[in-house]
Amino acid sequence: MSNHLIRTIDGAVVNIVDDVLAHHDATSDRALEILLQLRDRLGGITDDVLVRVADGLKLSRAELYELATFYPSVRYHPTAVATRAAACEDLVCALVRSPHSAEEREATRDESYLCGGSACRGRCDSAQDVVGTGSNVVHADKANWRTLESYRSAGGYGYVERLRRGDVDAADVLAAIERSGSASSVVRKWRAVRDQHGEPVVIANASEGELGTFKDRHILERDPHGVIDAALVAIAVVGARRLIIYLRDDYDHLYRELQQVINEMRVAGLGADVEFDLRRSGGAYICGEETALIASLEGQRGRPREQPPFPTTHGLFGRPTLVQNIETLYRLRAAWGMRVEASLPVTRLLDPAVRIFSVSGRVCCPGVQLMASLPNIAALIAACGGMTEGEELGGVVLGGAAGSILTAEQCRLPLDDLLRAGIRIGSGSSVIVFAQRDDVRWIAAKMAAFLARESCGQCTPCRVGTSKMAGMLAGGPLDPVLMRSLAEVMREASICGLGRSAGQFLAGAAERLQGSAECR
Known part of the structure; x- marks a missing residue:
């Protein structure tokens, strides 16, 4: 943020900034919420707005600049405000939008791990409806709100x-x-x-x-x-x-x-x-x-x-x-003593035997599934209406961005066998379904791109490791030995779970891709 950008801003904007500041304690811990409320009203945060907020909170402009640029939801831009968010470029939306085979992907392989559209907005169950629109709106059913x-x-x-x-x-x-x-x-x-x-x-x-x-x-x-x-x-x-x-x-x-x-x-x-x-x-x-x-x-x-x-x-x-x-x-x-109510399916979670899954990707009816007994992942896909028309199951990504990429054969194995083998469902119970014709390496690259972008950058094993991992998977020949070596460093030396789980993911990806067409 340059001093030459500090100038008198529009009076209406000044009034909005001052109004938001007046409704909060002028303390630094409220800074992020204040920036988000201003984004709600202004569409984004420019340098001029940032300067006025910093002065109002008695923060240095550098401190507030670091905060605004760390959190993507602030929508910081030095001089201009975007009129709407870019379309999501993360795995589920990209998968639903693009039916390319491995060969077609090779011809259109991009570098979205370095730059691209907006990040995942938690709309993966309605990706078919929002892909390409840039919309950030969910049409929630008010009747469902208890x-x-x-x-x-x-x-x-x-x-x-x-x-x-x-x-x-x-x-x-x-x-x-x-x-x-x-x-x-x-x-x-x-x-x-x-x-x-x-x-x-x-x-x-x-x-x-x-x-x-x-x-x-x-x-x-x-x-x-x-x-x-x-x-x-x-x-x-x-x-x-x-x-x-x-x-x-x-x-x-x-x-x-x-x-x-x-x-x-x-x-x-x-x-x-x-x-x-x-x-x-x-x-x-x-x-x-x-x-x-x-x-x-x-x-x-x-x-x-x-x-x-x-x-x-x-x-x-x-x-x-x-x-x-x-x-x-x-x-x-x-x-x-709270008990399951037949009229409200979500209360089934009061039964410890019931698992909850977030299912998205190439299934007919993506969404949340509550399952009391799940023999295998294939049964979960069947509960979601099966694969979309014309598609054959290729596998699933289980457990989120640093999860496991399972084959179609593994999806048909007993779930307990997968868990005993060390496959993790993950805290989010995320299941992203892909088709046989989808490029597994491209999927792995999308997962790695997400992790590289979301690394906080604090420790070198994670900051450098996730970036190298994303670049490695995005294009060119793969070296499984190098992948496993990088994975070990990330697992052993990262400060938090993101870097460690990213290393675990990379080790699994190296095993999954070794000797396959995706490795070349």
């Missing part, structure tokens, strides 16, 4: 009210969670935060940046009170007074919905002693990692921190911090 009255009639918020009256205590809650068979890590985290000095903070992580993943969006669209109810129980157990909902910025319809839900609760007198803070991510995948998420909420670039110390002891501004994802919170309510 009301407070409906939720309370099913017993919602009853347990947290008992907890606050003293009918049950924190020990009872933790014991109930343990008896329910929920992840032991939940109880460990809650106890660790509760045992610390200082007032804790609870964060519901709805950033959901994984490629091809939209399960948390599905839960929040249908039963937002179920998530907030569980978060309020967590707050009461650990002794917090503040709930931060960290929402993926692309879910603009959910941002409005959750504001309505919180207002509805306040009118009803629920959570009156809790400070609700609805914050948006800046479009950085790395902020799915807990410490990077916390850095984002502190008004910094989303860069992971060395652990220990862990967020449970030294989290947001050094305070004990509990971070839980949306699915975990939603499922936990089974521990205190």
